[in-house]
Amino acid sequence: MSTLPWWRDAVIYQIYPRSFADADGDGIGDLPGITARLEHLRDLGVDALWLSPFYVSPQHDAGYDVADFRDVDPLFGTLADFDVLLDRAHRLGLRVIVDLVPNHSSNEHPWFQAALAAAPGSPERARYVFRDGRGDQGEQPPNNWVSNFGGPAWTRVTEPDGRPGQYYLHLFDSSQPDFDWTNDEVREEFESILRFWLDRGVDGFRVDVAHGLVKAQGLPDADLSIDPHVDTTTLLPMWDQPGVHDIYRRWRSIVDDYSEDLADVWGDDADRVLCAEAWVQPSEALSRYVRPDELHQSFNFGYLMTPWIAGELRASIADSLAATETVGAPQTWVLSNHDVVRHASRFGYPQRPGLARMPGIGADDPQPDAELGLRRARASTALMLALPGSAYLYQGEELGLPEATRLPDDARQDPTWERSAHTDRGRDGCRVPLPWSANEPSFGFGPSALSWLPQPDELGSLAVDRQDGTEGSTLELYRRLLTLRRSRGLGRGELSWIDDQNGDAVAFHIRSGDLDTVVIANLGPSTLPLPEHLTPLASSGPLDGQGLPPDTTVWLHHPHRP
Known part of the structure; x- marks a missing residue:
């Protein structure tokens, strides 16, 4: 098998710290809780973990509103706890x-507090996007942009002298003011932040809202009929502006300078990496983020939003691989994360053509077919983990966790719920704390019964201790798939399509070294015949003799290469 950097085929596990494991019993996950459960990830067979924010924050958006980028929020522990976690993981x-x-x-960041206290046109305000309002008295926002969480993207401030003043931009919650990335001080600050964590020994960064840092000059009005998650073929003034690529070229040079600093841990394969969260379509536009001198990876959200329809999946895979091949980068596959409905529930609904990002689900909404959703989720994961490139898993999907679709509305904490005037239930349903032990308080999430979001009763049957060693469990399926993926070099293989299959099938070879996996x-809706001369290696569900049942994926050993 070829020798390639670790990140080109890595399987990376996302940890949402407040929901992974709670060590102190306050009902909120923390860094010591993660450290105590790292063996779970080792035994699962992943290569790395990604930690969602644990920085000092007022937690208006679950830590994505950062008040100090160089310290750990006491809610999660201390910098010393982080160092222990990092050392144990390594x-x-x-x-x-x-x-x-x-x-x-965060609006509580010292820079923003200084900006509020300063005058319009001051250096303090120049770090953020402050603008005068429109209208005779500045009573209208500077443009028509809306927040991703609902409502306007502008908030007017009261000036130090008490008069209504300028507006500041926030593409998300009003507690999250946008930086102005045309400001050299902002650029220098984040380069310093990168070096702070690289010096501590981290292996890389996932870059939040990577497509949003640079805004179009003049901040023109936007076409509000466009869904920026689905259709970015029309360039929107707040997303995917060409200037972001200059930032990432600089960041790439910084992390490359650190590529040998962890040689004592990883030997010659010690690259530090950058992964973009960029909701960008089409695939060719997304591929620009992973050109050789920019980021290493960028989540394939087009694939995530593709329905469970054979023709659409084939087209998505082919298009994705072709786009990154042009820039020599691996594809980065993903099915779930902390911002989207879990795929074990998403696939429990009727599947319709076209890309779509499903909104949060409430108790009075149509409910998914849980059995169908889990069967399709297992099959879709088996398909994804066979594809060339890297893959990201979201905590709990290895247990087959569904979305928590019946959370009480008064328990919701996602700012989307309030900013949308209770029309969008937001993302809390995929963030419920994990079940570790079926018969313990909070299902073993922590030593007490406390849980920052209520855990549905059905989580007990999906707890780690119920699935560990249980034949056919989703946890054991993931372990089997990840073991085979590594031993057969699937992430480093070459895909070739099998064209003589039924139209309801997605079928391909992955050739890696001397191994050929079908x-x-x-x-x-119907069972398909399987080739008699191929040996099954793993399947997402039971096989029907020599047939492949609906909503099932199988990996087969091909005895020779043609």
């Missing part, structure tokens, strides 16, 4: 990627 063979939130800060996913 000793277990796990690399650690941390979240970087460069688009905005992957077939049945997305149709």
Whole structure:
């Protein structure tokens, strides 16, 4: 098998710290809780973990509103706790990627507090996007942009003298003012932040809102009929502006300077990496973020939003691989994360053509078919983990966790719920704390019964201790797939399509070294015949004799290469 940097085929596990494991019993996950559960990730077979924000924050947006980018919020522990976690992970063979939130800060960040106290046109305000309002008295926002969380993207401030004053931009919550990335001081500050965490020994960064840092000159009005998550073929003035690429070229040179600093841990394969969260379509536009002198990875959200329909999945995979091939980068596959409905529930609804980002689900909404959703989720994961490139898993998907669709509305904490005037239930449903032990308080999430979001009763049957060693469990399926993926070099292989399959199948070869793995996913309503001369290696569900049941994926060993 070829020798390639670790990140080109890595499987990386996302940890949402407040929901992974709670060591002190306050109902909120923390860094010591994560450290105590790292063996779970080692045994699962992943290569690295990504930590969502744990920085000092007022927690208006679950830590994505950062008040201090160089310290740990006491809610999660201390810098010393982080160092212990990092050291333990490295000793277990796990690399650690941390979240970087460069688009905005908390409104409690010292810089923003200084900006509020300063005058319009001051250096303090120049770090953020402050503008005068429109209208005779400045009573209208500077443009028509709206927040991703609902409502206007502008908030008017009261000036130090008590008069209504300028507006500041916040593409998310009003507690998250956007930085102005045309300001050299902002650029220098984030380069310093990068070096702070690289010096501590982290293995890389996931870059939040990577497509949003630079805004179009003049901040023109936007076409509000466009869904920026689905259709970015029309360039919107707040997203995917060409200037972001200059930032990432500089960041790439910084992390490359650190590529040998962890040689005592990883030997010659010690690259530090950058991964973009960029909701950008089409695939060719997304591929610009992973050109050789820019970022290493960028989440494939187009693939995430693709429905469980054979023709659409084939097209998505082919298009994605072709786009990154042009820039020599690996593809980065993902099915779930902390911002989207879990795929075990998403696939429990009727599947319709076209890309779509599903909104949060409430108790009075149509409910997913849980059995169908889990069957399709297992099949879709088996399909994804066979594809060339890297892959990200979201905590709990290895247990088959569904979305928590019946959370009481008064328990919701996502700012989307309030900013949308209770029309969008937001993302809390995918953030419920994990179940570790079926018969313990909070299902083993912590030593007490406290849990920052209520845990549905059905989580007990999906707890780690119920699935560990249980044949056919989702946890054991993930372990089996990840073991085979590594031993057969699937992430470093070459894909070739099998064209003589039923129209309801997605079928291909993955050739890596001397190994040939055939992957077939049945997305149709009927059992499909399997080739008799191939040996099954793993399947997402039971096989029907020599047939592949609906909503099932199988990996097969091909005895020879043609």
